[in-house]
Amino acid sequence: MYTSHEDIGYDFEDDPKDKKTLKPHPNIDSGWAWMVVLSSFFVHILIMGSQMALGVLNVEWLEEFHQSRGLTAWVSSLSMGITLIVGPFIGLFINTCGCRRTAIIGGLVNSLGWVLSAYAANVHYLFITFGVTAGFGSGMAYLPAVVMVGRYFQKRRALAQGLSTTGTGFGTFLMTVLLKYLCAEYGWRNAMFIQGAVSLNLCVCGALMRPLSPGKELNDDRGGKDPRVVPAQSPGSKSSGQLDGAEEKGGRPRNEETLGDLPAQAGQEKAGHGQNMGAFRVLKTASQLTRRVKKGFRAWYSGYFGAASLFTNRMFVAFVFWALFAYSSFVVPFIHLPEIVNLYNLSEQNDVFPLTSIIAIVHIFAKVILGVVADLPCISVWNVFLMANFTLVLSIFILPLVHTYAGLAVICALIGFSSGYFSLMPVVTEDLVGIEHLANAYGIIICANGISALLGPPFAGWIYDITEKYDFSFYICGLLYMVGILFLLIQPCIQIIEQSRKKYMDGSHV
Numbered sequence: 001m002y003t004s005h006e007d008i009g010y011d012f013e014d015d016p017k018d019k020k021t022l023k024p025h026p027n028i029d030s031g032w033a034w035m036v037v038l039s040s041f042f043v044h045i046l047i048m049g050s051q052m053a054l055g056v057l058n059v060e061w062l063e064e065f066h067q068s069r070g071l072t073a074w075v076s077s078l079s080m081g082i083t084l085i086v087g088p089f090i091g092l093f094i095n096t097c098g099c100r101r102t103a104i105i106g107g108l109v110n111s112l113g114w115v116l117s118a119y120a121a122n123v124h125y126l127f128i129t130f131g132v133t134a135g136f137g138s139g140m141a142y143l144p145a146v147v148m149v150g151r152y153f154q155k156r157r158a159l160a161q162g163l164s165t166t167g168t169g170f171g172t173f174l175m176t177v178l179l180k181y182l183c184a185e186y187g188w189r190n191a192m193f194i195q196g197a198v199s200l201n202l203c204v205c206g207a208l209m210r211p212l213s214p215g216k217e218l219n220d221d222r223g224g225k226d227p228r229v230v231p232a233q234s235p236g237s238k239s240s241g242q243l244d245g246a247e248e249k250g251g252r253p254r255n256e257e258t259l260g261d262l263p264a265q266a267g268q269e270k271a272g273h274g275q276n277m278g279a280f281r282v283l284k285t286a287s288q289l290t291r292r293v294k295k296g297f298r299a300w301y302s303g304y305f306g307a308a309s310l311f312t313n314r315m316f317v318a319f320v321f322w323a324l325f326a327y328s329s330f331v332v333p334f335i336h337l338p339e340i341v342n343l344y345n346l347s348e349q350n351d352v353f354p355l356t357s358i359i360a361i362v363h364i365f366a367k368v369i370l371g372v373v374a375d376l377p378c379i380s381v382w383n384v385f386l387m388a389n390f391t392l393v394l395s396i397f398i399l400p401l402v403h404t405y406a407g408l409a410v411i412c413a414l415i416g417f418s419s420g421y422f423s424l425m426p427v428v429t430e431d432l433v434g435i436e437h438l439a440n441a442y443g444i445i446i447c448a449n450g451i452s453a454l455l456g457p458p459f460a461g462w463i464y465d466i467t468e469k470y471d472f473s474f475y476i477c478g479l480l481y482m483v484g485i486l487f488l489l490i491q492p493c494i495q496i497i498e499q500s501r502k503k504y505m506d507g508s509h510v
Contacts, residue, residue, distance in 0.1 A: 041170075043141055075123060086135075106137045329481045344408075366416060367422065388424075
């Protein structure tokens with residue numbers, strides 16, 4: 001997606017024969033790499049954790065604005081969906097500005113979205129301030145956090161990504177408790193204002209995303225030279241040379257009137273030299289920026305639109321269809337569970353230990369456990385991935401049938417454990433397309449997940465508005481999820497049939 005020799009942790013050096021050699025970077029898999037993991041961990045807490053806790057605010061918005069559940073759910077789904085959908089396009093910022101600057105700007109934009117949302121007069125205002133603004137800022141901070149971990153790790157990349165993404169589970173638990181407390185003590189408007197201040201810590205996380213070669217991103221076009229150093233002669237030195245020539249030719253200095261005017265001439269020449277240098281710096285900076293933008297755009301364009309051959313892989317296309325249906329089944333419970341608890345009159349028990357927190361805590365351990373199981377030599381990653389999906393879709397079907405807190409807690413634990421397959425998605429994607437296309441393919445999968453997150457919660461809300469129940473929302477989401485799983489199962493069968501038919505045809509011709 002955004003790979004270069006600098007990105008993957010190697011620096012170029014010139015040898016005496018002007019050939020390029022690769023030198024391993026000392027911070028790969030050690031040193032500052034673990035600070036990058038810590039930074040990515042907190043980014044997941046602040047972005048993904050807060051988004052998974054939006055069900056708390058969704059209840060407040062329903063009471064405040066008295067709009068339909070389908071319309072109100074668009075606020076949360078816009079924020080979650082845009083965070084993932086814009087992922088491929090954030091690559092242009094990364095290629096142009098680098099991960100550090102992109103993440104810092106994203107933190108500022110995200111914080112601005114939270115603060116502006118505190119002054120919302122209606123739901124439509126929240127669409128722009130929270131859904132679009134905060135969502136776009138989240139995307140700008142989230143993608144660099146994932147990319148930088150990949151750049152700093154080679155041997156331990158899976159471990160590093162697993163540790164950093166556990167921030168989603170920790171964040172869901174912490175942000176749910178924090179938002180519930182802030183809403184109860186200060187009201188939802190002040191809670192969003194405070195959360196906007198908390199989100200400024202994304203800028204600190206972005207500052208920790210130090211490039212592997214410090215200063216190389218800024219000075220690659222300068223060739224290691226200071227732009228303030230100009231090798232050409234200055235106008236002052238030229239004037240001095242002309243004066244010396246005049247003295248040698250005439251054998252004596254010029255008259256006193258000419259000598260008396262020299263300080264004034266020198267002052268004028270110095271001022272003109274300063275203006276020329278200022279204009280030179282502006283032009284050179286503009287030229288460097290233009291080259292950087294063009295280079296970044298070319299890398300971004302070739303990285304995504306040059307990957308059209310991925311769609312000739314039928315199994316990958318089936319995987320994209322699965323991603324379109326699957327993620328909503330994970331997101332919908334987070335958005336609507338707080339209100340479902342109120343409908344079942346289980347608020348007091350849920351306040352003691354929220355159901356969404358149960359999902360988050362189990363989700364943390366599930367990522368590690370499923371990753372360890374999938375790494376066992378006697379077990380297929382695909383089998384673990386499919387079993388986790390079947391468990392999740394079964395939990396979605398059972399959820400509407402349970403009306404007690406203990407029963408819902410068990411189902412939420414199953415949802416949290418089975419959704420741990422997210423840590424296996426990069427591995428499964430690599431098995432489908434190969435390591436050389438992994439980044440581009442995974443960007444497409446994330447975008448498909450974003451579309452699912454964008455449409456899932458409002459769809460569930462609209463179904464409730466029509467039927468006055470959430471039961472059908474979960475049944476429909478489960479059916480669509482099952483369709484996605486069937487795509488994954490049918491495609492290998494089709495490929496086996498086609499291969500057998502091809503072998504049969506080749507044998508008949510012989």
